[in-house]
Structure formats: C-alpha cells, structure tokens
Amino acid sequence: MRVVHRVMRGWVAAWAVMTSAVVCRADEPARPAANPVVAAVTAASAAYARAFNERDFKALGSQWTANAELVEGGSRVAGRERIVTSIRGWLDRHPQAALDLVVTDVDLMAAPLARVSGVMRFTRKPGERPVESRFVSLRVLEEGTWRLAESIVAPSHAAALDDLEWILGTWQATDAQAGTSVETTYERALGGYAIVGRTKVRPKTGAAIETLEIVHADRASGTVRSWTFDSTGARAEGVLETEGTTLNQAMIGTPSAAVGGSIARWERVIAPAGEGRFTLHAIDRSIDGQLLPDGAPLHFRKIH
Numbered sequence: 001m002r003v004v005h006r007v008m009r010g011w012v013a014a015w016a017v018m019t020s021a022v023v024c025r026a027d028e029p030a031r032p033a034a035n036p037v038v039a040a041v042t043a044a045s046a047a048y049a050r051a052f053n054e055r056d057f058k059a060l061g062s063q064w065t066a067n068a069e070l071v072e073g074g075s076r077v078a079g080r081e082r083i084v085t086s087i088r089g090w091l092d093r094h095p096q097a098a099l100d101l102v103v104t105d106v107d108l109m110a111a112p113l114a115r116v117s118g119v120m121r122f123t124r125k126p127g128e129r130p131v132e133s134r135f136v137s138l139r140v141l142e143e144g145t146w147r148l149a150e151s152i153v154a155p156s157h158a159a160a161l162d163d164l165e166w167i168l169g170t171w172q173a174t175d176a177q178a179g180t181s182v183e184t185t186y187e188r189a190l191g192g193y194a195i196v197g198r199t200k201v202r203p204k205t206g207a208a209i210e211t212l213e214i215v216h217a218d219r220a221s222g223t224v225r226s227w228t229f230d231s232t233g234a235r236a237e238g239v240l241e242t243e244g245t246t247l248n249q250a251m252i253g254t255p256s257a258a259v260g261g262s263i264a265r266w267e268r269v270i271a272p273a274g275e276g277r278f279t280l281h282a283i284d285r286s287i288d289g290q291l292l293p294d295g296a297p298l299h300f301r302k303i304h
Contacts, residue, residue, distance in 0.1 A: 038106045041114045041139055044146040049101040055091065057084055065140060065147045072133075072153040075242045089245050093166065094124045112141040120153065124162075131155070131162065160217035160224055161188075161195055163242065166272065168195070170304040173280070175296055179204030182298060184211075193217075215240070232256035236264065246271045261287035276302035 044063070051059035064080040071077075077086050091097060105117040116137045121130040137151040170185040184199040197213035211230040217223065224240040226249065236253025247270040255264040266285040272278045282295035 035108075037108055037114070041106050041116060041146050042103050044139065045101055045103050045116060045118070048148075049099045052087070052099045057088055060084055060087065062145070063148055065142060065149045068148050069150050070153070071151070072155065090163070093163075096125045098123045098126075100130065114139045114146065155217075161192070161215065164195060164215065164224070164240075164247075167270070167278070169302050171278070171300040171302050173298040173300040175298060177296060182300075184300070185304075226251075228253070230256075232258060234259075234264075238268075255287060259287070261290075263288055273299070 047059070048063050051057075051063065061080055061084045064083055066080050067078070068080055068083060069076060069078050070083045070086070077083050100121040100123070101118060102121075103116060103118040105115075107115040107117075109115055116135075116139055118135055120133045120135055122133070123130045133153050133155040135151060135153045138149045139146045140149045141147075164186075167186050168188065170183065172184075173182045174180070175182070181202045182199065183202075184197060186195055186197045188194070189196045193216065195215040197211075197215070199211040199213070201209045201211070203209075209231055211228060213226055213228045215224060215226045218225065226238050226240060228236045228238075228251070234254060234256040236251045238249045238251035241248050241250075247268075249268040249270065250265075251268060252263065252265050255261050264285075264287050266282050269281045269283060270278055271281075278300050279297050280300065281297045285292040285294065
C-alpha cells in the first residue's frame, strides 16, 4: 500500500516533522506519530544539503549508490565517483556557493524505495539572488541508509546557462597546419536567457567565414540547445550536454552548397584546459552517412 506524506514547505516545518515530540493532554486524542520512514528520508535530504555546504565530499558520496545517475537539464552523470567529481568541479568554480533544499513530497513506493520531490535553491555568492531548481529523486534503503539511486534536476532555463559562464569573452585559436585563424566571442543576451556566439574563421586564402550561434535553454526541462548559421549558407542545431566540465555538443544540419550533400552530423567536444584556455574538437563527422576524418583540435586562449 502506497503511503504519501506531504511535507510542509520550509526548513522549520520540515524540522518539526523530523524531530518534534507530541505532547497530549489526557482529554485530547493522541495525534498519529510521524511515519518513521518519511522522517528518515527527509533527514537524509537535509544531510545532503549539509554535506554540500560543508564541502564534506565523503559524506556527499555516501548519499549516492554506486551506480547512481544524476540528470540535470540535458546532462547525465552516471556513477557515484563521477557525480561527486562533477559536484566538486562545480564548487571549485563557485567556491562561495550554498544550497538550500526543501522537501515538498515523499512518496513511499515500496518497502525499500521512496520518491522524493522538492526545490533546490543555489546561491553562488552571499547576498546573491538564489537560483531555484525542481528535483525528483529516488532513494533506496541500502545497508540501513536511504541513498540516492537517481536524481533528476530541472533548473530554471536562465540558470541552466550558468555553467557556461566560463566561456563568455573573446577567444583566439590557430590551426597551424591549415594556416587558419579563428576568433570567437560569446556573450549573454536577451536578459540572460541566451548566449550568443560570433565566430570569424580566416583561412590562409579566400574569404573569411562568419558564424552566428545562439544558445538557449528549454523552459520546461532546462535542456540547453544551440542553433548555428554561417556565411556559406550552412546551418545546424544541437544539444549541449556536460558531465561536469567538458561540453559535448551533438550537431545536425545542412552543409553549404559548395560542400554538397543534404545532412551533416558531427559532435563538438569543448574541454577547458586551464585558466583562460579550452580545446575544441570536431569528431564523428559525416555527410549523408558517409564518414569523414575528425577535425584537428583547436586550442583557444582568452584575449578579453
């Protein structure tokens, strides 16, 4: 039989559910005791926020099962170690960040399994306006501890772009073998709801190619998508995914008439390479299903 326990919003109410003792007068009917499983699951969620804020990565790791999955927007991270590494990487970039976690619903699905819903509020700096995300997690009772087997986080569509802030600015790269230079600039636009990229590729001979890229996040899911257009008439769209730092951008589109073919596919791998540097690599390229060699890696450095 499924038992659904609605937990009031706010830490004060949640703490009361977990810890308060009920005192009844003799002439009052006794109140039903709080479900101990619900209390334990809610306490585990509170411990997660505490471990995050105290940077206790050992405690944070113990919150997850070995084969857990964290899905956030369009990104999926599998495995306890990779999840903790991803969180640690995010905190390295935002050392003053804090988490406030509010459980709004605990649904006991079976004896060892509970679905937990709620709201996560991240503050990257003290005094900054919190960024709110919704989450739905599955916790499983493992060795007496309610651990996370899966957590799906839907960030606000503006907040979904926050992890891309490191790429804002102007960057340059040179392909010495081809004699090509590349300059690209990324900036926030539309009140922070989009990132616009403008790239100019100057080949050794011939006219420069200009590219316009728009990056935007879905309101419902937080999935980060991009649309790219260039001065040859080519266009493409894709989805950006990350496992903490490296960005993977699966692209599909129409190549220019000069190239021929109808459908082009490739994947762009964007990997930070230290302060003010990143590497871009185009792999798994094809046109109309015919495989093409991987592009040469481009090593960008930030100039503004």
